Amino acid sequence: MVEMGGRRVRQGTMVTSWFAAIFCISLLSSASAQFGGFGGPAAKEAIPAVKSDLPYIRCSVCEALAKNAYRQVKAAKDAQKPGKKLPELELLEMVERMGNPSKDEGEWIAKIDLVESGKILKLEEQEDLGKCGSECRTIQKAAEEILEEHDTDIAEKLWQGKQNRAQFTNWLCYELSGVCKSKPPPLPKDRKRGPAFEIMDPKEAEMEKMLAGMKDMGMGGQVYDRNTIENMVGQDGQGFPGEDDDEDDGEDEAGGRSALDSSVEGAKDVLNKAKDAAGAAVGHAKEGLSKAFSSAKDIVSGFTSKDSTAEEL
Structure with a gap:
């Protein structure tokens, strides 16, 4: 059990829920990239090398x-x-x-x-x-x-x-490579000192690897960092699929929903929303194409009518 947002949460549930949340958000962002976007923040640009x-x-x-x-x-x-x-x-x-x-x-x-x-x-x-x-x-x-x-x-x-x-x-x-054949030049006196080394939290490192792995697999038109995910699904974990209060922790053996079942159901819910959003985007696209086609027909009909009038004259 770990403390999160003032509540006790089973660690296995939290990890599964994080994965489900990231997986589904990745699918949402992939749909967003394909169908014109449903809002939400874009991926941050990587810090450049000096x-x-x-x-x-x-x-x-x-x-x-x-x-x-x-x-x-x-x-x-x-x-x-x-x-x-x-x-x-x-x-x-x-x-x-x-x-x-x-x-x-x-x-x-x-x-x-x-x-x-x-x-x-x-x-x-x-x-x-x-x-x-x-x-x-x-x-x-x-x-x-x-x-x-x-x-x-x-x-x-x-x-x-x-x-x-x-x-x-x-x-x-x-x-x-030959990069060590000559000694490096001396540092200039006016060079600005670099930033201090900042240790990364192990959980954050694990999250970065997971996001990078999903990006390599083509999952997601946008890549979200941990802070963005927390803002989208709730910093206290209440928005994570399948993350229950500690009062429900005993339901696994008491016939209630298991942590995995709960996470899967939450993931399905987000996936359904993604499908609905994608469907709506396709519907809007079809409607726009239909209007554009009708407008094109009207224009062509107008030209045809003018040509017919010219022939009669």
């Missing part, structure tokens, strides 16, 4: 990428059954995700804080995930530049597994 900082961190980001890629692939290989190798395509997909902080493989990006140290911009790894602000996006940009150019080569080299970590790092950052 491109002017890239020259100071490219080499360090490459080394961090190499370290994390080597460790992750080694762990994936070790998890294979005896006698089986990690499929090369699966490894390539892992490498491609290493530049995305919303993916498990790219979490290392969200754990790095950029810290000014004299004339150097250092990468300091933190224990916790941080909110992906401007520094996170800048690190992501530096990693993506390497991956977009060399992801296939990286995957092939890791799949072969003939190098240790130091050799792989040297190959990637000095030989292949």
Whole structure:
């Protein structure tokens, strides 16, 4: 049980309800994108990278990428059954995700804080995930530049597994990409210091991953953040499908509705509303097309009448 909005709520119910709410809101936003919109806030634009900082961190980001890629692939290989190798395509997909902080493989990006140290911009790894602000996006940009150019080569080299970590790092950052061949320029004295590292709540991180996963599956023309969802369905959880008061917690074994049943019923209710909204949008579209067709017929009829009059004259 957890406290939420002054009420005790079963944690499993809350997680299921959150998923149902996000799933249904995603469907609503997808219908909105297809049928012209039913109102509601649009997705917020992602915080941009600070491109002017890239020259100071490219080499360090490459080394961090190499370290994390080597460790992750080694762990994936070790998890294979005896006698089986990690499929090369699966490894390539892992490498491609290493530049995305919303993916498990790219979490290392969200754990790095950029810290000014004299004339150097250092990468300091933190224990916790941080909110992906401007520094996170800048690190992501530096990693993506390497991956977009060399992801296939990286995957092939890791799949072969003939190098240790130091050799792989040297190959990637000095030989292949060349980003570490020269030292980074010194930080200018007038450069503005970056923001402080802000730890992300684990529940918020889980929500971000869920939203990113649904977006990858094409679910939703608009993507809503946690605050938007809370505003739409109620911050105290009363608007979440299937979230009951603590007085009803005993109904599972007493013949009442289970948490899952309640969530499913709530999800169905939202889906029905989505269908009604989509149906209404289609109806409006048909009505508009009908009017446009009638207007076109009137115009054509007018031209036809004028042509007939001209022929009679």
